[in-house]
Amino acid sequence: MGTKSRNYYLIPYVLWIALFVVAPILLVLYYSFFNIEGHFTLENYKKFFTPVYLKMTFSSFWYAFLITFFTFIIAYPTAYLLTKTKHKQLWLLLIIVPSWINLLLKAYAFIGIFGTYGAANKFLEAMGVGGKQILFTDFSFVFVSVYIFLPFMILPIFNALNDLNPSLIDASNDLGASPLTTFKRVIFPLTLDGVKAGCQIVFIPALSLFMLTRLIAGNRVITLGTAIEQHFLVTQDWGMGATIAVFLIIAMVIIMLLTGKRKSGMLR
Amino acid sequence: MTDKTIIRFQQVTKQYDNDPAVLDNVSFEIERGKFYTLLGPSGCGKTTILRLIAGFIEPSDGNIYFNGKKVNQLPANKRQVNTVFQDYALFPHLNVFENVAFGLRIKKMKSNIVEQKVKEALRFVNLEGYENREIREMSGGQRQRVAIARAIVNEPEVILLDEPLSALDLKLRTEMQYELRELQRNLGITFIFVTHDQEEALAMSDEIFVLNNGKIEQSGNPNDIYDEPINRFVADFIGESNIVSGTMLEDYVVKFTGKTFECVDGGFHPNEDVEIVIRPEDLEITKPQDGKLQVKVDSQLFRGVHYEISCYDNDGNEWLVHSTKKATVGENIGLHFESEAIHVMRYDETEEDFDKRLEAYEEGSHGN
Numbered sequence: 114m115g116t117k118s119r120n121y122y123l124i125p126y127v128l129w130i131a132l133f134v135v136a137p138i139l140l141v142l143y144y145s146f147f148n149i150e151g152h153f154t155l156e157n158y159k160k161f162f163t164p165v166y167l168k169m170t171f172s173s174f175w176y177a178f179l180i181t182f183f184t185f186i187i188a189y190p191t192a193y194l195l196t197k198t199k200h201k202q203l204w205l206l207l208i209i210v211p212s213w214i215n216l217l218l219k220a221y222a223f224i225g226i227f228g229t230y231g232a233a234n235k236f237l238e239a240m241g242v243g244g245k246q247i248l249f250t251d252f253s254f255v256f257v258s259v260y261i262f263l264p265f266m267i268l269p270i271f272n273a274l275n276d277l278n279p280s281l282i283d284a285s286n287d288l289g290a291s292p293l294t295t296f297k298r299v300i301f302p303l304t305l306d307g308v309k310a311g312c313q314i315v316f317i318p319a320l321s322l323f324m325l326t327r328l329i330a331g332n333r334v335i336t337l338g339t340a341i342e343q344h345f346l347v348t349q350d351w352g353m354g355a356t357i358a359v360f361l362i363i364a365m366v367i368i369m370l371l372t373g374k375r376k377s378g379m380l381r
Numbered sequence: 382m383t384d385k386t387i388i389r390f391q392q393v394t395k396q397y398d399n400d401p402a403v404l405d406n407v408s409f410e411i412e413r414g415k416f417y418t419l420l421g422p423s424g425c426g427k428t429t430i431l432r433l434i435a436g437f438i439e440p441s442d443g444n445i446y447f448n449g450k451k452v453n454q455l456p457a458n459k460r461q462v463n464t465v466f467q468d469y470a471l472f473p474h475l476n477v478f479e480n481v482a483f484g485l486r487i488k489k490m491k492s493n494i495v496e497q498k499v500k501e502a503l504r505f506v507n508l509e510g511y512e513n514r515e516i517r518e519m520s521g522g523q524r525q526r527v528a529i530a531r532a533i534v535n536e537p538e539v540i541l542l543d544e545p546l547s548a549l550d551l552k553l554r555t556e557m558q559y560e561l562r563e564l565q566r567n568l569g570i571t572f573i574f575v576t577h578d579q580e581e582a583l584a585m586s587d588e589i590f591v592l593n594n595g596k597i598e599q600s601g602n603p604n605d606i607y608d609e610p611i612n613r614f615v616a617d618f619i620g621e622s623n624i625v626s627g628t629m630l631e632d633y634v635v636k637f638t639g640k641t642f643e644c645v646d647g648g649f650h651p652n653e654d655v656e657i658v659i660r661p662e663d664l665e666i667t668k669p670q671d672g673k674l675q676v677k678v679d680s681q682l683f684r685g686v687h688y689e690i691s692c693y694d695n696d697g698n699e700w701l702v703h704s705t706k707k708a709t710v711g712e713n714i715g716l717h718f719e720s721e722a723i724h725v726m727r728y729d730e731t732e733e734d735f736d737k738r739l740e741a742y743e744e745g746s747h748g749n
């Protein structure tokens with residue numbers, strides 16, 4: 114009786130998963146076997162392994178890595194400082210609020226700021242450095258992406274640090290460890306789960322970014338996300354777009370397995 | 382201060398924000414190689430004293446000296462002190478071996494020496510063969526013992542133990558009491574031990590500090606504290622006591638429950654109001670007419686070693702008696718005691734005055 118009624122509760126969830134997760138993935142897989150004329154083919158997969166697409170894959174991973182790396186470099190100290198402040202929940206909220214604003218709005222705001230006559234250039238001129246091309250560069254792409262992803266990385270790291278028993282830090286100092294050693298041997302290993310969760314949340318969407326590549330990077334950065342968009346909306350080559358998506362999905366699954374929590378629950 | 386002194390607190394006060402002081406102007410000295418116990422009710426500041434010694438917090442006022450050097454600001458990792466934490470504070474991402482080895486690895490000791498020392502420490506706490514266990518796979522008592530091993534393996538000058546035996550069953554606890562005491566003697570390390578448990582304190586210590594409300598009420602060796610408590614709080618906290626109010630007619634003559642008794646205490650003003658302590662084991666049941674006090678048995682509990690008999694006198698004072706002989710509830714009995722069994726306490730006497738008075742008037746009167 115108990116398990117039966119519990120099964121009924123699962124129905125909406127299962128329906129949701131089937132309609133919006135499983136079915137689309139199967140459709141993507143299905144389309145990936147057709148060429149632009151609608152004939153069954155393995156051409157798309159062969160094409161994926163040509164230098165054009167491999168380079169695109171590499172650049173996707175490279176930028177996703179850069180974005181994740183810089184986000185982490187900024188997020189960890191920020192989260193650490195947050196746990197030390199008096200009203201930490203309030204500060205955390207202030208950091209999270211920007212993530213509620215629509216991505217496109219933020220992108221357009223940055224176009225304004227980084228544009229030739231934007232605030233950033235005005236500032237550089239005032240500093241005596243002189244105007245620079247900021248928009249449509251790798252730098253602006255990574256910068257804006259990091260800005261957008263930052264709250265998602267800070268949150269899990271903050272939670273991990275916040276859960277850390279402070280007497281473990283005392284214990285480490287007590288046993289002769291300097292603050293740096295304590296960080297390396299106690300604090301960081303014990304917050305690794307939060308770091309992994311944060312990296313996962315940033316790296317996976319960063320792999321398939323496409324709006325920012327056009328708006329901020331001016332299509333100078335071509336990632337797999339951009340390529341998929343181009344194939345579906347511009348060249349109408351759904352087969353090739355789907356093939357790229359298949360590889361993207363595989364990559365994401367691998368990343369999730371790599372950064373997932375260890376089953377042994379070693380840290381809890 | 383002598384060169385035996387290893388730690389000295391000089392009028393140390395600790396206050397958080399604007400709350401009342403957690404430690405209020407506390408001064409004491411710790412001598413090298415002795416076993417000290419901090420004893421007191423929950424929240425009286427025992428852990429705070431340990432945290433000050435370990436260097437996790439700084440005093441708000443006053444100074445702390447270690448080997449004659451002021452260490453108020455010295456960080457914890459530079460102090461020759463190791464702590465067994467009240468909540469163990471074992472590292473959850475390391476197994477038992479690595480937890481115990483943590484301090485040795487920081488000192489960059491050779492791995493074969495680390496292995497040997499860790500094994501030895503684990504053997505001492507009866508945890509041989511648990512090296513590869515994860516902390517979450519250990520029981521509360523086992524964790525406590527890992528925490529002890531993690532501190533002693535470093536052989537520091539001072540070990541601070543914050544209720545290190547509280548999670549153990551009686552048998553293991555008694556065993557560990559003996560072994561800790563023996564270890565302390567063998568290594569010659571200074572132990573500062575915190576406990577709620579007065580029996581543990583009496584059994585293990587060279588010196589006991591009885592704390593209450595952020596102040597040291599009394600310090601001394603277990604015998605002195607048990608036999609000559611300075612006030613009602615100490616008398617009540619250490620062992621069980623019968624405490625009644627009385628009047629000191631003159632030195633060596635005290636009046637309580639309407640009767641006059643000879644005693645061995647002196648140094649009072651004539652007719653000074655005082656409190657009288659008689660320990661339950663110093664009371665002896667007699668026939669009513671043979672007793673110094675006449676009481677009626679109210680209830681009786683079998684405590685294993687003795688009966689705990691609760692009686693009331695005509696004034697309504699309760700008298701606890703520990704006796705190996707059984708009494709009958711409702712019966713009128715007499716209570717006999719020696720004049721040495723009476724301990725007289727002045728109201729609001731400082732420890733300094735108390736010690737001076739005792740020295741002047743009680744030479745040789747109490748068996749030591």
Ligand SMILES: Nc1ncnc2c1ncn2[C@@H]1O[C@H](COP(=O)(O)OP(=O)(O)OP(=O)(O)O)[C@@H](O)[C@H]1O
Nearest residue numbers: 397403421422423424425426427428429430467577
């Ligand atoms: N960080 C802090 N901020 C404010 N008050 C504190 C802090 N740490 C301790 N206290 C207060 O200091 C007092 C003494 O605490 P302490 O931990 O020394 O007690 P204790 O004697 O060890 O008690 P127990 O036997 O329960 O462990 C308590 O009233 C406690 O609330």
Ligand SMILES: [Mg+2]
Nearest residue numbers: 427428467543
């Ligand atoms: Mg405590």
